[in-house]
Amino acid sequence: GLAPANAGVKTACPYCGVGCGIVATPRPDGAVDIGGDAEHPANFGRLCSKGSALGETLDLDDRLLVPEIDGQRASWDAALARVAETFSATIAAHGPDSVALYVSGQLLTEDYYVANKLMKGFVGSANIDTNSRLCMASSVAGHVRAFGSDTVPGAYEDLETADLVVLVGSNLAWCHPVLFQRLAAAKAGRGTRIVTIDPRATASSEASDLHLAVAPDSDVALFAGLLDHLEREGCADRAYIEAHTRDAEPALAAARACGLAGAAAATGIDEHRLAAFYRLWAGTPRVVTVYSQGVNQSVVGTDKVSAIINCHLFTGRIGRAGAGPFSVTGQPNAMGGREVGGLANMLAAHMSLADPGHRDLVQRFWRSPVIADRPGLKAVDMFRAVADGRIKALWIMSTNPADSLPKADAAVAALANCPFVVVSDIVRTDTTRHAHVLLPAAGWGEKSGTVTNSERRISRQRAFLAPPGEARADWRIICDVAARMGFAEAFAFASEAEVFREHAALSAHGNDGSRDFDIGGLADLGDAAYADLAPVQWPRARTTAAPEGPIRLFADGGFFTADRRARFVATPLAPARAADPRFPLILNTGRIRDQWHTMTRTGKSPRLMGHLAEPLCEIHPADAAAHAIATASLVQLESPHGTMLARALVTERQRRGSVFAAMHWTDQFAAKGRVDALVDDAVDPVSGQPGLKGSAVRIQPF
Ligand code: SF4
DSSP states (O other): OOOOTTOOEEEEOSSOTTOOEEEEEEOTTSOEEEEEOTTOTTTTTOOOHHHHTGGGGOSOTTBOOSOEETTEEOOHHHHHHHHHHHHHHHHHHHOGGGEEEEEOTTSOHHHHHHHHHIIIIIIOOOOEEEGGGGTTHHHHHHHHHHHSSOOOOOOTHHHHHOSEEEEESOOHHHHSHHHHHHHHHHHHHHOOEEEEEOSSOOHHHHTSSEEEOOOTTOHHHHHHHHHHHHHHTTOOOHHHHHHHEEOHHHHHHHHHHHHHHHHHHHHOOOHHHHHHHHHHHHTOSSEEEEEOHHHHSSTTHHHHHHHHHHHHHHTTOSSBTTBEEEEOOSSTTHHHHHHHTOSTTOOSTTOOTTOHHHHHHHHHHHTOSOOOOSOOOOHHHHHHHHHTTSOOEEEEESOOHHHHSSSHHHHHHHHHHOSEEEEEESBOOTTGGGOSEEEEBOOTTTOOEEEEOTTSEEEEEOOOSOOOTTOBOHHHHHHHHHIIIIITGGGOOSSHHHHHHHHHHHHHTTOSSOOSOOOGGGTTOOHHHHHTOOOEETTGGGSOSSOOSOSOOOTTOOOSSTTSOEEOOOOOOOOOOOOOTTSOEEEEEEOOTTOOTTSTTGGGOHHHHTTSOSOEEEEOHHHHHHTTOOTTOEEEEEETTEEEEEEEEEOTTSOTTEEEEESOOOTTTSTTOOGGGTOOOOBOTTTOOBOTTOEEEEEEEO
């Protein structure tokens, strides 16, 4: 039941991977007061501009209120039946790999769990992927390569106890603002040094002691050069390396081949400046290397992650207070999605699709008729398969690929040609236009479940509003479709608490200590205890619902490879890509401070829209002069895939040869404002994550 008006409800922010706790207080007039939860260990009461404006985004304008079939209002019964019958008929005619789910880091863990269970255990295909593929798949792949598991070793408080924090490809001040506030407070209080590594100057670099404006995608060379420096300067933690790792030599050989000179050449940073950074890193045992989309959204993203982790393994600076590599995720529940295995190359509970033992274990636990036994299609490949007709039925949940996928116009064309598209969402978007069946989902504040933030902390999202119209929770919609496909028994969940208990039980099932993700201590939570669940960080929840114990992993080894040793990974430098004189600039894309995704929520807030009111293209003065671009003029950006219009911001904050444009705008908010229409769809070969920050473009006055 919902709390009475004027009673504060503790929940979690729906925007970013910091996972701040919020107290939402509905007022009798229908408005909702939003405040930070002073007891939540992610934010201790702080909120950023986006979180604190949540109350302005809860109106019902544009909300989907009833199911639709072919654009006509339909009953839930008819809509669910159409989805189930069409998916079942497609599978019967063309096999399980002819259907797919494309889901979202906005889903709650319980939604994600049943979606993954349906596809992998009952449809029998791993064709379920997520917009998290665009966000942090390279971190997942880098973790698994090094640790044998997708484990984030550290915790937020490490940013407060470190003596040096290196932000790589992260504008933490704008993209994870509350975590940045914690870091800034530590800097003010104890003099933490901050280094920012980013091709452009940002609010984060302004607050840093050192900014290395590296060339795009040169991070592998930067960290290979650091590893070489660490070896030369005798910084190896030999005891740690010998006891807990393998394969250092090939990684060191690649690092030596790069060296300081190679790193300087690749990054465009002079050797003295680079060496100063290397000396600082080498001489500071308490160092946290925070990395985000500038690392992940790259065709060499997994190697970037490996190059960073290598340096931490080499010095034993991992899993200790104030030390470790630290991936911060974009979305509120990217981590929960990883925990349920909601990616095309994962199974469930951090188990492996490639491991027959894991497959058998999961299949027995689910009592499922079939289990997917090979990776499914990752996001970019999934939409290619939609385009060429291999995928004949696609269900999109809580995400807007028509605007957010690379080569977005090609994604639109693929959707337009797909024989059967289902979309579950809370508002109309450029994606819902293509839905044969449209399902109204409950939104933030109306649905209930759990999310996991970037430091492995599981928090409750709680409902404080009734879903409008006929909107329903995603987990229930998925279970209702599964039941109509003939799987009623396995999806007979009466509540999100029941789903969570099964998820927690599966995480512990057959775990002899060889798996990292284990929240078995939460498997027996009663409904009331689930309702009241306080934020809990794994691995603490392994054996008891009231846990204590370590909040970090790997300080003493104990990795999740077969021999419990971490692996160094050699990261040879990729050849520089050939320049295309027709498209001489590199397009970097990213977030701005006050917007979220494709603005479906933040676009409703006047004060958030007031920050930057239209799409901007940041360009260096020399490039602007070369292309006759005047400050504040309208420009057209063009790639082989599409065009966009933006307002020129001529600034030396931008690196020469690169331009920057925000990812948020759609045609709804600015004509021809969709940056992903320009973005190339080349992917990292290991993670399948597209290089969203490295497309070749040209610019001209409009
Ligand atoms: Fe929400 Fe992230 Fe801001 Fe916290 S930092 S209030 S989780 S958007």
